[in-house]
Amino acid sequence: MAGSFSVVLGARAARADGRSMSGAWDRDTAGSFVEELFGKHHGEIYAYLVRMLRDPELAADLTQDAFVKAYRNYESLEKPENARAWLYQIAHRVALDELRRRKIVRFLPWSGESRGAAPSAEHLAMDLRLSGDLQRALARIPERQRAALLLAELHDLTGLELASALGVSHVAARALLTRARESLRQALAAEREAEAAAESSSTATTGGDG
Amino acid sequence: MTPPLRLEERGAVDHERARTLASERLHASLPPHDARWLDDHLAGCTACRAVAEGYASDRLELEALRRQPIEPPRDLWARTSAAVEREAARSRGPRRAPFLRRHRPSPVPLGAASGLLVVAVVIGASLLSGQPGPSLSPRATAPSVAMSFGPSGEAGPVDPTPLAVAADVAWVSYGANGKLELNQARVSEVCTEGSAECAPIEAPSPGAIELPEPPRTVVRSPDDESLVLVEGDTDGTGGALTVVPGPTAA
Helix, strand or coil: CHHHHHHHHHHHHHHHHHHHHHCCCCHHHHHHHHHHHHHHHHHHHHHHHHHHHCCHHHHHHHHHHHHHHHHHCHHHCCCHHHHHHHHHHHHHHHHHHHHHHHHHCCCCCCCCCCCCCCCCHHHHHHHHHCCCHHHHHHHHCCHHHHHHHHHHHHCCCCHHHHHHHHCCCHHHHHHHHHHHHHHHHHHHHHHHHHHHHHHHHHHHHHHHHC | CCCCCCHHHHHHHHHHHHHHHHHHHHHCCCCHHHHHHHHHHHHHCHHHHHHHHHHHHHHHHHHHHHHCCCCCCCCHHHHHHHHHHHHHHHHHCCCCCCEECCCCCCCCCCCCCCCCCEEEEEECHHHHHCCCCCCCCCCCCCCCCEEEECCCCCECCCCCCCCCCCEEEEEEEECCCCCEEEEEEEECCEECCCCCCCCCCCCCCCEECCCCCCCCEEEECCCCCEEEEEECCCCCCCCEEEEEECCCCC
């Protein structure tokens, strides 16, 4: 990626001309631009999608989709300095589309032999990371609220960037974030209560056996 | 005129405002008068103070998630750049509804009762030739298209399938002698219906087989050695399977 960076910068410089002269979609420029975006942001976009969907493989597919959409919609980016928020907006929509699709399509467990072998160590480590009570609480809150919290707290999107990524006004983004904090507080309390109840029930059972 | 709020309503509004400001203060600094009002309210409201402390503590926990690195797969750029290239290639030419150039056997007068029925199954290139098919997408499935011809010989509706390129096709048709024939051919190009841009499918070399009825569908056996012809009604009654040597095995 680093090797192609000078080419990328050259292509960016040519972009304005190409647009104003013809208004045509310059594929080479768009391709170089997406490559540059990928180099800078693919890690955080992937992490955002993993946290939103709790599925690393699906997140990888959707990261790919997000960058293809960035390429396709290159012309909709008005200011290059807003590229990060614009990319998050695309990724956010991709994630919401997937979550909506999950609500429509009912998945049945695969009862046959799995194509793959046992999950890799990386996969198991990722599962562990996504299985804490905070992660479970995050999974329980509405997805738009979850997105707002993740983008604000973990991905450092500022007020206007957050609003842009969420596709809402600045005021609406702040309100969403406030609701998200309250939802998370309640979900986390519920998770911890359930955990404590399970623990005391387990202790009681052990005590009864002994 | 809005009636004045009762004391408990006023209190509810204040608690709501305090929680909103407590949340907003975590993300941005508050105007001085809001900050002062919030501090005063929290000093006298245990419940709101607990909520505000909860927000702050949850925020610290969220921030702790940063210390758990989430590494993208190593092949993500390879996959993404390939997908972008496919997107670029697709947008280069005029969009057209893909249509598998169909093979139409010469019209054979078989009588109105028998008509002409062809069942075609496209089996992925990897199945028939043993070579891996083109890698189109990480989530793309093997190309699979079925099309049927009615008694008039006209094709029925075919779903657009940009995947049905570089695929091997096998189908069963009535030959000139009135017997069913097994055909195979390679489809290398997909065009819009009626387009003259695609070269026609090369003349297949059919192998004669005898069947009492035209099969409903043809599938490849898992060992690549045979073709299985599925006969019978679509309602699942009275069906039969006929196994014949596959085109490559024959």
